[in-house]
Amino acid sequence: MSFDALGLIPELVTVVSKQGYDTPSPIQAQAIPVILKGQDVMAAAQTGTGKTAGFALPLLQRLSTGKKAGSNQARSLILAPTRELAAQVGESIKTYAQHTSLRTTVVYGGVKINPQMQRLRSGTDILVATPGRLLDLVNSNAISFKELEILVLDEADRMLDMGFIHDISSIMELLPKRRQTLMFSATFSPNIRHLGTNLLRKPVEISVNKHNETATTVEQWICPVDKKEKPELFLHLLDEHDWDQVLVFCLTKKGTDRLVGFLKDQNVKASAIHGDKPQSARTRALADFKAGKIRVLVATDVAARGIDIDQLPQVINFDLPIVVADYIHRIGRTGRAGASGIAISLVSADEFKLLTDIEHLIGRELKRKFIDGFEPNHNLPQSSMVRKIKKPKKPKVKGQRKTTRDGSAQSSSRGRPNTRVNSKKKVSKKKAVRGKNNTRGKRKVTALSSRKKQTAAAKHKKPRKYD
Numbered sequence: 001m002s003f004d005a006l007g008l009i010p011e012l013v014t015v016v017s018k019q020g021y022d023t024p025s026p027i028q029a030q031a032i033p034v035i036l037k038g039q040d041v042m043a044a045a046q047t048g049t050g051k052t053a054g055f056a057l058p059l060l061q062r063l064s065t066g067k068k069a070g071s072n073q074a075r076s077l078i079l080a081p082t083r084e085l086a087a088q089v090g091e092s093i094k095t096y097a098q099h100t101s102l103r104t105t106v107v108y109g110g111v112k113i114n115p116q117m118q119r120l121r122s123g124t125d126i127l128v129a130t131p132g133r134l135l136d137l138v139n140s141n142a143i144s145f146k147e148l149e150i151l152v153l154d155e156a157d158r159m160l161d162m163g164f165i166h167d168i169s170s171i172m173e174l175l176p177k178r179r180q181t182l183m184f185s186a187t188f189s190p191n192i193r194h195l196g197t198n199l200l201r202k203p204v205e206i207s208v209n210k211h212n213e214t215a216t217t218v219e220q221w222i223c224p225v226d227k228k229e230k231p232e233l234f235l236h237l238l239d240e241h242d243w244d245q246v247l248v249f250c251l252t253k254k255g256t257d258r259l260v261g262f263l264k265d266q267n268v269k270a271s272a273i274h275g276d277k278p279q280s281a282r283t284r285a286l287a288d289f290k291a292g293k294i295r296v297l298v299a300t301d302v303a304a305r306g307i308d309i310d311q312l313p314q315v316i317n318f319d320l321p322i323v324v325a326d327y328i329h330r331i332g333r334t335g336r337a338g339a340s341g342i343a344i345s346l347v348s349a350d351e352f353k354l355l356t357d358i359e360h361l362i363g364r365e366l367k368r369k370f371i372d373g374f375e376p377n378h379n380l381p382q383s384s385m386v387r388k389i390k391k392p393k394k395p396k397v398k399g400q401r402k403t404t405r406d407g408s409a410q411s412s413s414r415g416r417p418n419t420r421v422n423s424k425k426k427v428s429k430k431k432a433v434r435g436k437n438n439t440r441g442k443r444k445v446t447a448l449s450s451r452k453k454q455t456a457a458a459k460h461k462k463p464r465k466y467d
């Protein structure tokens with residue numbers, strides 16, 4: 001199939017072929033014709049599938065006819081969770097729009113608001129924004145949406161994770177009811193479905209990846225290692241594989257800075273990118289990495305969604321993420337658009353619970369590689385043991401109080417998701433942070449574990465003793 005056959009105008013077909021895109025990716029093949037028809041879309045597309053062009057190309061085509069935007073008006077709005085993603089989507093759209101007369105404006109926080117207000121004075125066809133800064137601009141009367149035709153929520157699941165639900169609700173109240181709405185998310189979680197029910201009208205559902213499936217082109221494995229050995233092990237892997245460039249994820253801002261300090265001491269060119277860095281430093285670090293000036297970019301999850309770097313074959317999880325879905329987003333930085341990649345996680349014994357959660361999420365155990373000289377003293381158990389423990393279901397006792405252990409039970413169509421989404425997420429995050437102190441979960445597992453042990457002993461162990 002060609003981009004031509006999808007019904008795109010020659011100005012856009014020329015530009016995609018200049019980008020080297022020969023055939024539409026699956027999300028593009030499915031989404032472009034539907035969006036061109038003016039229908040709402042709810043799409044589950046993993047990062048790296050080409051989803052930006054999937055919504056940007058038909059959006060540009062629809063806006064290429066019609067009236068120019070009035071002053072302080074936007075004809076379309078693309079909401080993105082992070083500054084990096086907003087900047088990147090803005091760049092892609094400017095590239096795709098180069099043969100049209102459409103104007104794209106990108107706004108996000110962490111930089112001066114006045115130049116953004118000035119740019120919005122003459123109106124814009126496409127406004128790419130992060131939610132917080134957009135509301136600041138609305139409050140300053142720099143933008144209004146009377147002429148809005150199309151709304152895109154990019155990485156909607158991430159926006160919920162980041163607690164933007166109230167901002168999104170406030171923004172929705174400012175938009176005309178009559179509009180085309182496109183929602184893109186890595187997965188169709190129950191919370192995303194609820195959000196979709198509120199925002200979309202008879203959406204066409206598109207899914208190009210199975211629930212929680214990681215990119216098949218990415219080879220994934222873990223290195224069990226003691227926590228204090230992680231910096232040395234990373235250095236060892238860097239040297240051994242002679243990687244040109246690596247993106248490394250750490251859990252905390254401090255950890256990120258610490259690793260960069262360590263690498264610099266070892267004469268490895270490295271930079272950090274995290275939320276405490278001024279926007280200018282974040283932009284510079286990313287630009288230097290993209291230009292090949294630095295070898296290792298160490299990031300917190302803030303950067304997980306916004307980085308699209310051509311030819312990035314490896315991603316390292318120096319720490320496992322607390323929000324398990326971030327594992328998928330992190331490794332989505334490699335293996336983009338069908339390219340192959342490697343994602344290696346350095347896992348210490350204290351991260352066992354996080355590892356188990358990830359393996360449950362992706363539905364399989366990750367291959368383990370023990371590196372000579374770095375074998376851990378603290379054992380990292382196999383997740384399958386825990387999975388077996390979790391399997392038996394307690395028979396329900398009549399009259400017993402019903403408890404919910406995860407968000408899915410709350411997801412019936414009668415629930416009020418939008419405000420709950422957030423608090424739920426926060427709770428689960430806290431739970432994860434508490435880790436070992438999570439006595440509620442611990443007690444349950446222990447109880448099941450001892451029950452299982454008794455059953456096993458009764459069934460197998462005892463007779464075998466007398467064999």
Ligand code: AMP
Pocket residue numbers: 020021022023024025028046047048049050051052053308310336337
């Ligand atoms: P995205 O999922 O939108 O972040 O896109 C991931 C990468 O795929 C970007 O670097 C795009 O330039 C690239 N890309 C998008 N569409 C295609 C296509 N049809 N063929 C090849 N590469 C593409």
